[in-house]
Amino acid sequence: MPQPPRREPVIRDADVPPPPDTGVAPTVAPAGLWRFIFGNDNPVEIEIGPGTGTFVLANAAVRPQTNFLALENSRSRTLHLQQLAAERALPNLRILLADAACVVGRLIPPESVAAYHVYFPDPWWKRRHHRRRLFGSGFVLALARTLAPGGFLHVATDVEDAFARIVQSLQESGCFRRDPSRRPPRNTQTSFERKALLRGVSVREATFLRIAAPLDAVWEPGGAGGSLQ
Numbered sequence: 121m122p123q124p125p126r127r128e129p130v131i132r133d134a135d136v137p138p139p140p141d142t143g144v145a146p147t148v149a150p151a152g153l154w155r156f157i158f159g160n161d162n163p164v165e166i167e168i169g170p171g172t173g174t175f176v177l178a179n180a181a182v183r184p185q186t187n188f189l190a191l192e193n194s195r196s197r198t199l200h201l202q203q204l205a206a207e208r209a210l211p212n213l214r215i216l217l218a219d220a221a222c223v224v225g226r227l228i229p230p231e232s233v234a235a236y237h238v239y240f241p242d243p244w245w246k247r248r249h250h251r252r253r254l255f256g257s258g259f260v261l262a263l264a265r266t267l268a269p270g271g272f273l274h275v276a277t278d279v280e281d282a283f284a285r286i287v288q289s290l291q292e293s294g295c296f297r298r299d300p301s302r303r304p305p306r307n308t309q310t311s312f313e314r315k316a317l318l319r320g321v322s323v324r325e326a327t328f329l330r331i332a333a334p335l336d337a338v339w340e341p342g343g344a345g346g347s348l349q
């Protein structure tokens with residue numbers, strides 16, 4: 121039986137409606153890439169590994185003046201999430217099938233992101249898989265390079281060890297300060313969070329502020345030289 125053509129997920133600028141006249145000033149400097157993708161200069165927030173998309177779908181719906189980009193490296197999850205987003209007709213949401221480490225490390229313009237959301241990143245338990253863990257030093261520096269000054273990184277996980285490692289690598293970078301007065305803006309539980317809570321595992325979460333740091337001294341333009349994982 122002939123197979124239907126495979127739909128490739130792509131970022132398109134077609135069908136992007138003109139930005140609504142809200143009178144709200146963007147908090148992030150306009151960057152050509154974001155205007156191309158979203159058709160406006162609203163602040164951009166990125167979710168890494170949205171999975172079923174509970175967070176990003178809900179937030180894009182209730183915060184129409186913020187643009188959301190979701191980076192998911194599973195083809196099936198990306199296609200499913202694109203379908204849900206299309207059904208909800210959210211003009212401020214784009215979903216990209218991509219390795220987040222590569223996109224953040226190589227494609228995102230400097231100081232152009234208002235916030236990152238990383239909820240329940242894969243723990244990669246086996247030693248031989250450790251290199252796949254997201255929060256290596258290269259990835260942390262890529263987050264720092266692309267976050268606007270004063271931007272936020274929101275993190276949650278049900279793995280105590282992973283949480284400690286993430287906190288340590290962010291603090292050691294000198295580019296982030298944990299902000300105990302804030303918590304990730306999660307108004308609904310994500311799928312993995314629900315599973316963790318059902319197992320009786322507690323969830324750790326934190327918000328980090330991007331602080332000024334001499335990034336030029338440590339950041340090599342053009343990528344993080346294989347240390348992204």
Ligand SMILES: C[S@@+](CC[C@H](N)C(=O)[O-])C[C@H]1O[C@@H](n2cnc3c(N)ncnc32)[C@H](O)[C@@H]1O
Nearest residue numbers: 169170171192193194219220239240310311312
């Ligand atoms: C444990 S799931 C969590 C999903 C969702 N955030 C939640 O809380 O339900 C991790 C997700 O991150 C995605 N992922 C893992 N590594 C990634 C990478 N390098 N780039 C983009 N997505 C990634 C996985 O495919 C998966 O959907």
